[in-house]
Amino acid sequence: MISTCRAALLLLMLFMMGCSHPMKPLDPKGIVDLTHPFSEQTLYWPNAEDFRLEKVFDGPTEKGYHYSANRYQAAEHGGTHMDAPIHFFAGGETVEKVPLDKTIGPGIVVDVSENALKDRDMLVSVADFIAFETRHGPIARHSIVLIRTGYDRFWPSRERYLGTAERGQAAIAKLHFPGLSPAAADWLVKQRAVRAVGLDTASIDRGMSRFFESHRIFAAAGVPIFENLMHLDQLPAKAFEVIALPMKIEGGSGAPLRVVGRPVAP
Numbered sequence: 001m002i003s004t005c006r007a008a009l010l011l012l013m014l015f016m017m018g019c020s021h022p023m024k025p026l027d028p029k030g031i032v033d034l035t036h037p038f039s040e041q042t043l044y045w046p047n048a049e050d051f052r053l054e055k056v057f058d059g060p061t062e063k064g065y066h067y068s069a070n071r072y073q074a075a076e077h078g079g080t081h082m083d084a085p086i087h088f089f090a091g092g093e094t095v096e097k098v099p100l101d102k103t104i105g106p107g108i109v110v111d112v113s114e115n116a117l118k119d120r121d122m123l124v125s126v127a128d129f130i131a132f133e134t135r136h137g138p139i140a141r142h143s144i145v146l147i148r149t150g151y152d153r154f155w156p157s158r159e160r161y162l163g164t165a166e167r168g169q170a171a172i173a174k175l176h177f178p179g180l181s182p183a184a185a186d187w188l189v190k191q192r193a194v195r196a197v198g199l200d201t202a203s204i205d206r207g208m209s210r211f212f213e214s215h216r217i218f219a220a221a222g223v224p225i226f227e228n229l230m231h232l233d234q235l236p237a238k239a240f241e242v243i244a245l246p247m248k249i250e251g252g253s254g255a256p257l258r259v260v261g262r263p264v265a266p
């Protein structure tokens, strides 16, 4: 009896060890939320105001029922959000005009965290995508390409996530976090016809960028950009779908985003 219990325990332990593998098993029901919560702690660009939630009413009403309601204020380009093409391309689509088949589709995660965590100014290069393809096969056309730098672990520390805790226009020159090289942005558009791109830093162009070339390349190609993602480590490298739904702000250049990944059978 005891030996049966031991054998069962051993099996259970082996099963649990299998589950602790960093790549989660494919579970069609397992939805991974890639969205930071919106609160006073949410990080915005140094010259933008913070997210504000103001209480309108909270408590019992005179008529005896409970009632709770707030109002909020937020910049378009902070927290987990989408950049619409108009953000960096005159005549590009505004938020409400971005087709949903560009924000929902098959995804991949390119993990560059090992190098990115060693170098705040890292530029993700074409070589990083070639390395991904060598390991996982070609990036299918119309994929949503998510880049994992690992910087979501620093959220919500302004200093560690953005490279400076300072605020205001002058602080923009002090930003240091990784991003995508313009050459790689061009390659993703022209050679892999990406549907959308996203990453777990504040901007697709690295903190040091002054001309935002990668933003401009994607915007000109009509490719939406997702920024300030989290939990990309909880997705497999491929065989998942991304569902990204921006708030439908008419005329918006960007919008808060609820974005999830859901593993699917390969």
Ligand SMILES: [Zn+2]
Residues within 6 Å of the ligand: 076, 077, 078, 081, 082, 083, 227, 254
């Ligand atoms: Zn943005």
